[in-house]
Amino acid sequence: MSEVVKKFMYLNRKAPYGTIYAWESLEVVLIGAAFDQEVSLMFVDDGVYQLVKGQDTTGIGMKNFSPTYRTLGDYEVKTIYVDADSLAARGLTQDDLVAIAYEDMDTEEEIENIVEVVDAARVTELMDEADVVFSF
Amino acid sequence: MKFAIQINEGPYQHQASDTAYFFTKTALEKGHEVFRVFFYHDGVNNSTRLTTPPQDDRHVVNRWADLAEKYDLDMVVCVAAAQRRGIVDEGEAQRNGKDASNIHPRFRISGLGQLVEAAIQSDRLVVFGD
Numbered sequence A: 001m002s003e004v005v006k007k008f009m010y011l012n013r014k015a016p017y018g019t020i021y022a023w024e025s026l027e028v029v030l031i032g033a034a035f036d037q038e039v040s041l042m043f044v045d046d047g048v049y050q051l052v053k054g055q056d057t058t059g060i061g062m063k064n065f066s067p068t069y070r071t072l073g074d075y076e077v078k079t080i081y082v083d084a085d086s087l088a089a090r091g092l093t094q095d096d097l098v099a100i101a102y103e104d105m106d107t108e109e110e111i112e113n114i115v116e117v118v119d120a121a122r123v124t125e126l127m128d129e130a131d132v133v134f135s136f
Numbered sequence B: 001m002k003f004a005i006q007i008n009e010g011p012y013q014h015q016a017s018d019t020a021y022f023f024t025k026t027a028l029e030k031g032h033e034v035f036r037v038f039f040y041h042d043g044v045n046n047s048t049r050l051t052t053p054p055q056d057d058r059h060v061v062n063r064w065a066d067l068a069e070k071y072d073l074d075m076v077v078c079v080a081a082a083q084r085r086g087i088v089d090e091g092e093a094q095r096n097g098k099d100a101s102n103i104h105p106r107f108r109i110s111g112l113g114q115l116v117e118a119a120i121q122s123d124r125l126v127v128f129g130d
Helices: A021-035 A045-051 A066-075 A084-089 A120-129 B016-029 B041-047 B060-071 B079-084 B090-095 B113-121
Strands: A007-012 A038-043 A077-083 A115-118 A132-135 B002-007 B033-039 B075-078 B108-110 B124-128
Touching: A007 A021, A007 A045, A007 A120, A021 A038, A021 A066, A021 B079, A021 B113, A038 A045, A038 A120, A045 A066, A045 A077, A045 A084, A066 A077, A077 A084, A077 A120, A084 A115, A115 A120, A132 B113, A132 B124, B002 B016, B002 B041, B002 B113, B016 B033, B016 B041, B016 B060, B016 B124, B033 B041, B033 B060, B033 B113, B041 B060, B041 B075, B041 B079, B075 B079, B075 B113, B079 B090, B079 B108
Parallel strands: A007 A038, A007 A132, A038 A077, A077 A115, B002 B033, B002 B124, B033 B075, B075 B108
Antiparallel strands: none
């Protein structure tokens, strides 16, 4: 669709459901897959709650969109980063987060879980390396 | 430099649209190019022609429209976000069986692909919001 390939980073900063940012950010990721860019997702602050396992929204009458995250590997998302400090500040560890698999269609290489917890210095580095940061 | 602008908040409640307006206006005055202004989340509310602020206040919607007129600016409102919030053009109103449309004619409704394309085509994507 486009000859230019940029490093896209979707920066997710907000908890799901309290506001619509998380869901509408996910919609951009899904649509953006058609453009064949180099895509990564970064979760910081309350954004880390978006990846928490076992979400149940029956009590709030909203659609539970958390299963969508597990399909991101099918939408050209190769890397997913989570800020370690944000996780720790909320009493969470990687065990609390969903696993997201990725299969390279060309090489058939399969990665069981592309969710990677990174420290603050790495977060800064990754943002710096990105050509475009979509901030939600 | 070529800019893409994304606005994530509605008018008056948040300053985001005001700040984005002044940024865009200044960039254009300094000779930069603005590839597209994309309205997302509650930002779609910046495009309703029914907005009627008190006379001693700024008119956020008309101000964008005037700027767009002057510089032939492409202002795009996300269709999915707009439909959730009751922002429709003539075509969307008919398709969805609504009795009225409310988008200001200087804005156009389109898909999220327009945001992604703008990010690819521009040197910088600048996002305004909380």
